Amino acid sequence: MTTAPKTQTNEGGDVRLAGISKTYGSFTAVHPLDLTVPRGTFFALLGASGCGKTTTLRMIAGLEDPTTGTVALGDQDVTDLPPYKRPVNTVFQSYALFPHLDVTENIAFGLRRRGIKSVRKQVGDMLDLVQLGDFAHRKPHQLSGGQQQRVAVARALINHPQVLLLDEPLGALDLKLRRQMQLELKRIQTEVGITFVHVTHDQEEAMTMADTVAVMNGGRVEQLGAPAELYENPRTTFVANFLGTSNLIEAEVVEAASEITVLASGAKLRLPAGRCPTATAGGGRLLVGVRPEKISLVHTDDAAEIPEGRNRITGRIADSSFIGVSTQYLIDSPVCPALEVYVQNVERDTRLVPGADVILHWNPEHSFGLDADQAVDAGKMGDTAVGEVA
Structure with a gap:
């Protein structure tokens, strides 16, 4: 295992991984990785089961020894330090509370273990922070899952750790409670100002809470950035499909300037050159991406009402699902066999039923381009690398 000098500058990061990797025999769980987590931010490692995110977290915590590379926390190289000597604490999905201790004593456990006897004020501050002051003397079994977390x-x-590590902390909660706790964790992180590094497979969870998200795939970081940037400007088909849903249309580039013009089964589509990979902007094949909620759907009888300058394609509704806030349509089209469209349920058109002929249209600015050599289905649910560990 390689080591770095013991004294380093922080360079604005509370966690810095340099060339860190993890192999188990002939299998590589995490490929050499350089990553800096900015100080005081909420950082998410996001990926499907087996992508290497938990292994990365465990190397930060000291629960796994890296095969190569270094781990620095602030200005200290901690690569060779055991977990209890690192300025981090970890919260797991299982809570790991002591069932025989009440809430106050569970919270105070770490202080008492260090020989600190006067814990009342510190515990009181923590109870206020997590809004559990009225539950101070209850046992864990008397609390809900969210309260236990x-x-x-x-x-x-x-x-007072320098970094708080969270390993799938909300995975055991039901959907409604999980969403409430997402907001609670973000509030807590904002109030305390401590760096949070959060591992999750839940895209919504990462997008809701994190300032920065690293999307992992096959032991590598596929793309890193702010949630909105990753969603609006994915660089790979994996990110486009894993973060939400994307319609990816195979097309041929016919003109490249400030705007790219492509042909897809005879339909002419346009998209900004700034949202295309440079390798394909000058010609050849391209995958044109558009999110389902960016698309408008009209019956063919209303074709004249579509504004000029919109991308448009024809199709037929194959299926529809009413989910309350919106209706989700599956469209068969010459340009793509299964296009998804999400329409807000504001003024529902009763003609938009399976079998109806429709026109899909959207602002060209909402399109993005991807290298067509990638797998179109990469990153869709169930698409995980075989034989990988978390």
Whole structure:
């Protein structure tokens, strides 16, 4: 295992991984990785099961030894330090609370273990932070899952770690409670100002809470950036499909200037040159991407009402699903066999039913381009690398 000098500058990062990797025999769980987590931010490692995100987190925590590379926390190289000597605490999905201790004593456990006897004020501050002041003397079994998770967070934060690591902390909660806790964790991180590194497979969870997201795939970081940037400007088909849903249309470039013009099964589509890979902007094949919610859907009888300058393609509704806030349509089209369109349920057109002929149209600015040599289905649910560990 390689090591770096023991004294380094922070360079604005609370966590810095340099050339870090992990192999198990002939299998590589994490390929050499350079990553800096900015100080005081909420950072998410996002990916499907087996992508290497948990292994990366465990190397930061000291629970796994890296095969190569270094781990620095602030200005300290901690690569060779055991977990208990690192300025980090970890919150797990299982909560790991002591069932025989009440909330106060669970939170105070770390302080008492260090020989600190006067813990009342610090525990009180933590109870206020996680909004559990009225539950101070309850046992874990008397709390909901979300309340237990807050106790686990408070117990970790009371030790004033430099970095808080969260390994799928909301995975055991139901959907409604999980969404509430997403907002709670973000509020807590904002209030305490400590760097959070959060591992999750849940795209919505990462997008809701994180300032920066690293999308991992096959032991590598596929793309890193702010949630909105990753969603609006994916660089690979994996990111386009894994973060939400994307319609990817195979096309041929016919003109390249400030705007790219392509042909897809006879339909002419346009998209900004700035949202295309440079390797394909000058000609050849291209995947044109557009998110389902960016597309408008009209019956063919209303074709004259479509504004000029819109991308448009024809199709037929194959299926539809009413999900409350919107209706999701599956469209068969000459340009793509299964296009998805999400239409807000504001003024529903009763003609838009399976079998109806329709026109799909959208602002060209909402299109993005990807290298057509990539797998169109990469990153869709169930698409995980074989034989990989978390």
